[in-house]
Amino acid sequence: MTPPRLPFFVYGTLRPGEHHHARTLAGRVVRETAATLPGLVLYEGPGYPYAVAGDGAVTGVVIEPAAARYAEVLRVLDELEGYTPGGGANLYERVTAEARPAGGGTETVWLYVAAPPLARRLRERGTRIPSGDWLSRAR
16 A cells, blocks of 8 residues: 655754764755653653653654655655554654644644554653754753
């Protein structure tokens, strides 16, 4: 089954100015809109963050791939995030969520969240990023 062509909510190394954005998204998107996504908390990872369902909100950007590049962007992001549809060993899961763009309203997006086994470990002993903003953490 072909997934719907939704924009993506990115919150870590895929945000504009971060290293994976330049290699993965630059020149392939037609829109980047600041946004938040409620119902999530952010945890430190080894050089990148993990979003997990929780009582906070995460700051990020809604990105819309160019129509002609959509399939390519989806493939590259799934690969980067260690996600295989239906895979049992995924690092992240790709799910739909409702982002809140800075201009108001809501927008349905794809979001990569920590897969369930990892999410459990993070809740038990992970380092939470209290602000929910990967870019504002202490470096």
